[in-house]
Amino acid sequence: MIIRNVRVFDGINDATQDNADVLIEGTHIVAVSSSPVAGDASDGVIEIDGKGRFLMPGLSDAHVHLMGNANTMVDFLQGPTGSLYGNTIAEAKRMLLRGFTTVRDMGGDTAPIKGLIDRGTFEGPRIFPSQAMISQTSGHADFSFVYDVPEEFGGKPARTEDIHFTRIADGVPRVLAAVREQLRQGASQIKLTLGGGAASMYDPLATLQYTPDEITAAVEAASDYGTYVATHVYTPAGISRAIDAGVRSIEHGHLADEATIRRIGETETWLSMQPFAEDDHHYPDPVRAGKNAEICHGTEQVYEWAKQYGVKTAWGTDLLLEPQSAARQSVMAARLSEFYSNVDALKMLTSGNAALFELAGERNTYRGGKIGVLAEGAWADVILVEGDPIADLSLIADPDVNFKLIVKNGQVVKNTL
Template sequence: MSHMSLIQFPCTHSDLCLCHSPAFVRINTVFSQKAAQSAPITRATVAAAVPAPTAQKRNATDNAARTMAFVNISVFDGVSDTLRDGLRVLVEGNRIKSVEPVETPLPPDVELIDGDGGTLMPGLIDAHWHAIMARPSMMTAMTADFNYIQALAIAEADATLMRGFTTVRDMGGPVFGLKRAIDEQVANGPRIFPSGAFITQTGGHGDFRLIGELPHTPSDPLSYAERVGMTAIADGVDQVLLRAREQLMRGASQLKYMAGGGVASMYDSISVTEGSVPEIQAAVIAAENWGTYVTVHAYTARAVTMAINGGVKCIEHGQLVDEQTVQLMAEKGIWWSLQPFLDDEDAVPMASPASRAKQLEMVAGTDNAYMLAKKYNIKTAWGTDTLFDAKLATRQGAQLAKLTRWYSPVEVLKMATSVNAELCALSGPRNPYPGKLGVIENDALADLILVDGNPLDDVQLIAQPERAFRLIMKDGQIFKNTLENSHKG
């Protein structure tokens, strides 16, 4: 069959179809003439037409194909209570090929990475991160050109990875493009489990409109925050279904719903319950039809109970719940994504006295929340929820280390590795990174940190990534390496 016959295949569309327009006819004629003059398509012509990979892409490919063996190390595997010695960890491509005794014969041409007696551990996971909102101030986020906000997010993603956080569960914001750029190795950053725009009611925690923009009618344009994909305002079951399905269509690995008042929001107190059981059920149905789940922003017992009755699988925050609500969480097997919010140097700066008062009300419940989570053995994840403060973002590891107020160092490290990974995996078929995260075991994804020292003895090492993290690997690729001893075996 000739090129001409391929392009001029008879059209059976109606006369109103674009195929019959003069412009299409002219374009088709030009393409047909060019095709007729071209050489036949063969394997050789395809190979000649495809450009050679750039140096950057070639290096990434070579790196992904390497076989590396970490030696002279102790291993924290993400699940054990102690370090494991006498082991060697082989990485092939983007997977851990084996965790084996050091005396096991090595295959040829393996690159040996001498860990100099350090501790090899899984990459860290932040279960409540906002890649778009972590670095800009609130005023910048609201007023700057959004291309600038995205540029800040790209820079922050690179910094996040250099702090040893190889995975983040993004709890709201337009990160689909950033995630794709990282996955395609256009930019450096962690794996991102995106929620997309968080779903909120009118006047809820995610409604950033000004009073002067009300009343809103169906014919009015969307607000700025809605247009850029930060938030999705939805009132009623039908609107919730629509906005939930839009986020899933864009690639959300889980959905985020605002079920209660917030600290930084302008209109709602923390005591406000937002949404309704039918609306939350609508989001849950949309998520479960795609094989994933809904998590909710909520602080109070009433908001958390309503969300559980709506079928959600995870609670974000929850500092003001009561014991009866935590018992319900335990009964239903609900995850609790808690943050160590205290009135200290890591408190998110507030823009108004009203928000500051709400912040103090919320942090007063933090100790009780952790006590109840431990008492009822709730599956507890950790995240920072850093917002609008570039300096605070740099303290990601320090905020993790702060968990020793309630947990032992090994419990802290488990939470930020294997436990958080288990929560990420709750997205099921919507998991963008199939494979085991947060552990060092055979066939797990090769996200690794080599620590100069023993973080089980000195958990503050994770708060000093510039000094303490000698090597950072994500997906089998090395992004930081200050070791001097690497050679072929």
């Protein structure tokens, strides 16, 4: 495939390359040329005239819940298991058509879906699965009912554990088993919940979850497999406990103070943030709505400190349990322009997130090419945009209209030229 006459943003540099031709062979980009690339339609070459449009790497999301995006809490607790997976596969295709060619899934049984997508059975993004979110009893990922007896005392696992969305593990031996279970099931990295959250029922935001010994055990078990632990946590105390134990990625962090953000930068820990607005999630319960508001109010200040202290910052959405809101993913990506320059936002959405994904080491099954860049040797994941996102990032908020061509793994998944 040759995509001709395009303005190339490579995901790394501020400057674009005008009047370029991009040659794709199989699943990879093999040339980005300022001179016309030779091609012959009789040899099966597909030629696409970009007519000067903006060509960029596929977008990525560092914190999705594909299964959570596609299903409600009622679906999780009462729905047929087959419907859960069917809804997830359908959402994976919708996500790809929004231009997200790679995602890091932070809780849900997505390794089987990743396998089906990678084999070409279904369409969807590349997936870095975490498998089940690991939580303590009464922690952020405890979706059992308040009257349920914990498994530690002879009770049964909650429905969300049966479908591998969550795993409750208390004490070092069970945490080790839970981490190893997710790795056995195909996790690229491990997700622990170390503090309260807006979506959860039993844990105020200020709670500290998991002891240092439990967190360290999880980090060591993940490290033995060549990968890392990412942790849901908002507060300074929780973030400090995570860093002390060797956690590599802080998910959220919206309630951190300046000293904590400085320490994140000094330790070269990743901060995987989401530019939350209060209406991204809808909580009829006033307690959870209050927690959501508190989280959202910390966003702008944390971004400012992250820039000030050179923190490695990734971008994600964390939309969950509201399928009708899944398309806000694109709106939240465009919202990065409120905190960063447009070009820096585009870098974060492409090569920046990809650098975090690479921490998975040999658990990264996409090591055969670079993700998030438009360059020789990279995976052929590209988007042709109508207009210039460097001048107006809001263009990516409406992919149906503005993304004219989407190519993933060398295959055209959308073409409205």
